[in-house]
Amino acid sequence: MAVITFLSDFGYTDHYVAAVKAKIISQNPDATIVDISHGIEPYNIAQAEYVLGAVFRDFPEGTVHLVAVNTHGSKQGKYHAAKYKGHYFLLCDNGLLSLLTDGRPDVVVELKTEHPHLAFPAKDLLAPAAVYLAKGGDLEVLGDQTYNFRQLLNRQLRLNDHSITGHIIHVDRYGNLITNITRDSIETIAHGRTYTIHFARETMGRIYPTYNQVDDGDCCCTYNSLGQLCIGINKGHAAELLGLGFDSQVDVRFYPGS
Incomplete structure (x- = not known):
């Protein structure tokens, strides 16, 4: 069974x-x-x-x-x-x-x-x-x-040569903010260029392997096991402290050069 x-x-x-x-x-x-x-x-x-x-x-x-x-x-x-x-x-x-x-x-x-x-x-x-x-x-x-069932659309990424605009699609129990921006989308657009991640009034220029790579209380970005870009605060509640939640906008901006 x-x-x-x-x-x-x-x-x-x-x-x-x-x-x-x-x-x-x-x-x-x-x-x-x-x-x-x-x-x-x-x-x-x-x-x-x-x-x-x-x-x-x-x-x-x-x-x-x-x-x-x-x-x-x-x-x-x-x-x-x-x-x-x-x-x-x-x-x-x-x-x-x-x-x-x-x-x-x-x-x-x-x-x-x-x-x-x-x-x-x-x-x-x-x-x-x-x-x-x-x-x-x-x-x-x-x-x-049947082919008749209620249709709703997931949030889609907006992509161009110099930026990705996504949204927060989930807030987990720890207050971490999971976005619909993926590792693949960033690496595809980046082509080796530098980039910054923008959310609330914060700008981050690095993606860490895990949240505990920064000091307690510091904000960081990482990828989860599904390859989704996540925003968190080490031993803190990012959603509350940053004032962000479901559907909040997150941007990745790319710059010329490497």
Whole structure:
């Protein structure tokens, strides 16, 4: 049986997470459930997309990802099962699927349900579908194939010969600011030139291997394991101290010469 991962905005103080897991285990006591996070901010599908997108490829193909974030985000009461890059995803039609797949999932079906406005869809609809898929069930048995799902667009980089303009796409628990500017984009535009990174009122001219390469309280830039440019303060909360957050602008400017 395939692994089932679970991501939600349910938090850790209510019974909601346990209720969904109870439904899964009651249908298959041998189910393997891996919690990705239940600390997603309520209704924050951009945060959910980043967290799930950062880790789902680390699981084996065939893994089923149950995503219970903003589960009442579709006024039509639509829920989808999708396949993308060998993984299965179960989620509400709230735009998250398009963000996660850049609008190009391999297959999408609209889940069949007799009650389109369920009080607890993660438990009553998504959990049974997750068990079915984890047992090797056919995706298209769960519903009719569709190409009609809510479309949202990820923030795109603005590139030219002398600059890159990006944005902060995630703030982690430590206050580090993760951007959509990648190592590849910087190295492609740089062609060996020097460059500076601009954010808030700060200018940085170097990217460090890790945050602890600077003194405590100092700001620095680094790349994370996904190759994304990150801004942090060693043993400090960069988001609070710099006054930056989701969607704040970050610029990289390149200069002639080497």
